[in-house]
Amino acid sequence: MRALYWFREDLRLLDNPALTAMAEQADEAVFVFVMPEGRQWSRGEERMGVHRRRFMMESLLDLDLDLRKNGNHLVLLEGNPVEAILQAAEKWNCDTVFSQRCHTAEEIRTAEAVAASLPHHTLEGATLVHPEDLPFAVADLPEIFSRFRNKVEKRGLDIRDELFVPALPSPPTKTSESALSLELPIRLTGLPDDTMLFDGGAVPGWKRLNHYFWGMQGLSEYKQTRNGMLGWDYSSKFSPWLAWGCISPRSIYHAIRRYEEDEGANDSTYWLIFELLWRDYFRFVASQHGKRIWHATGLKEAPRNPVSHHPLQWKAWCTGNTRSAFVNANMHELRLTGFMSNRGRQNVASYAVHDLGLDWRACAAWFEHWLIDFDPCSNTGNWLYVAGIGNDPRPQRKFDVEWQSERYDPQGAFQSHWNRLGEIFPLDPNQIP
Ligand SMILES: Cc1cc2nc3c(=O)[nH]c(=O)nc-3n(C[C@H](O)[C@H](O)[C@H](O)COP(=O)(O)OP(=O)(O)OC[C@H]3O[C@@H](n4cnc5c(N)ncnc54)[C@H](O)[C@@H]3O)c2cc1C
Structure with missing residues (x-):
């Protein structure tokens, strides 16, 4: 059997259940990844910004090298994912497709569209606890995290073993000698040497x-x-x-x-x-x-807070020009590096929805654009949580950002570091959709 292995949110060989299942069944395999199209939100910005794109490309180069060490290689596809996968399967005469199972509506729809034309095996591999090992069906997930954790831990945290890298099926045609090459987006120069910049892979x-x-x-x-x-x-x-x-x-x-x-x-x-x-x-x-997780009122029937989404407040938040130096410093760090601490994320999110009255969906899309670790489940789940319209029994989760800044940045070192860099590398408000 000849299989097409479709890498999605699983750019690895180690402990990859879908890949292991494919390797057990296929005699030959083609490994592909579909480069995300330059998709935009309705308001205009690219969903994937420069930091995440670079991290993704580095991860693909690393994955290709690993595949080559194991006798195969990575093929990059372009365009609409469903069409790209079906065309690739036809081109290489693949009988079946394997991929890691995704958990968000858009990605599930894509997987199902492939499955409508070709056998498509999707296997869980993204979570710590395998969904089948939960002491309840996912449909009956407790509404509050602490109840979820208590139930999972009460049963005993029995995590499945880590899977070894399997012997990979060979490619249908001989592997080309030269490794994958990609033109990486250039990193901003002029940031201090100790700036946290992540390498993908x-x-x-x-x-x-x-x-x-x-x-x-x-x-x-x-x-x-x-x-x-x-x-x-x-x-x-x-x-x-x-x-x-x-x-x-x-x-x-x-x-x-x-x-x-x-x-x-x-x-x-x-x-x-x-x-x-x-x-x-x-x-x-x-x-x-x-799809409900993207709803304006989240998992509730009505929004917790009035949403004004004033354009000036929106631009001030995005560019790091609000009245809070603490919020501004975090927003500069996000834009210049693609990362923000958890403490920072909680504060800028609370400030956006509770102090500025911004629409959480626009803010979450801003995070999606800039964060290298953007993950639709964690991002949306946390935004809903802070906005008080997700899995939180408390009606409000408003942070006092001034108190937080005194507690977590008492000397102001974080704020002076990033606010200085924000001034050196400002974002033009006219570029904001
Ligand atoms: C508004 C908002 C948006 C967020 N968006 C994302 C996102 O797009 N992607 C993302 O990975 N995390 C997101 N987080 C969660 C969290 O801020 C980051 O996972 C964390 O800051 C990453 O740093 P770390 O790896 O050093 O975390 P550590 O503190 O070292 O935690 C270890 C790991 O646990 C997981 N984790 C920790 N806290 C959370 C959390 N609150 N929710 C979910 N997972 C968590 C992460 O995978 C993290 O890598 C968001 C949080 C907020 C408040």
Whole structure:
């Protein structure tokens, strides 16, 4: 049998259930990835900005090298994903398609459209807890995270084993000698040398994990440091590699367990698993609610806050020119690097919806454009949560940003760092849709 393997949010060979299933069944295989089209939101900005595009391309180059080490290679396709996959399957006479299962409406629709023309096997591989191992059906997901976690943990956190890289089927035609080449978007020059810039791919992802765990023992103090804002060390920074599937949450889980054997378990080592459960939760919420997660009123019947979405407030938020220096610094960091801390995200999101009356969907789309770790489930789930229209029993989750800035940036080091860079590299408000 000749299979087409369609990489989607799973740019890795290790611990990839769909890839392993394909390798067990196929004699020959073609590995493809469909380059995202320059899709835009109705208001105009590109859904994928320069930082994420670069990270994606680096991850593809890394994946191609890994495939080549294993006797195959990666083929890039362009255009509408359904047409591209069906045409590629026809071109290489593939009998069947395999891919990792996605959890958001748009991606599921694409997978189903392929399945309407060709056998298409989709397998779970994006979550820590396999959906079949949950003590309830996804349709009956508890409405509150703590109930979800309690139920999952009560049953015992029995995470499936990490899968090895399988022996890969060979390509139908001989692999060309030269590796994939892509023109990477150029990085902004002039940022300080210690600026956090992420390299895409499984190799840099594992390098980060080994450094954060065994190199600096950051995991042993994660619970105390995770609310930090400046530099590499306060949290794991695994999110971009998780979002692109360069590393699976299960691999991280088993690495945590190995680390605990070496260095000892404590609250912090557990807390990283706790955060991975948050990530799972938002995936299951997306599976449960489908398109509803994009609704203006989220999972509720009415918005919690009046939405004015005044254009001047919107531009001030995007460009980092609000009355809050703390919010501004975070918005500059996002735009200049593609990353923002969790503390920062909570504050700028709360400020946007509760203080400025912005439409959460426009703000979430701004995040989608800039974040290298953009993940539709985590992004939407968190925006709904902060806006008070998601999975939160509390009617309001408004942050006092001034109090937060005094608590989490008491010397103002974070704010002066990013506000200075924001002045050096300003964003023209006229460029904002
Ligand atoms: C408004 C808003 C939007 C967000 N958008 C995204 C997004 O698009 N993609 C994304 O990966 N995360 C998103 N987050 C969650 C969180 O801010 C990031 O996952 C985290 O800051 C990434 O840094 P880290 O890897 O060092 O996290 P760590 O603190 O080291 O946590 C480890 C991992 O746990 C997961 N995690 C931690 N917190 C959360 C959370 N609140 N929700 C879901 N997963 C979590 C992430 O995969 C993260 O990599 C958002 C949060 C908010 C408030």
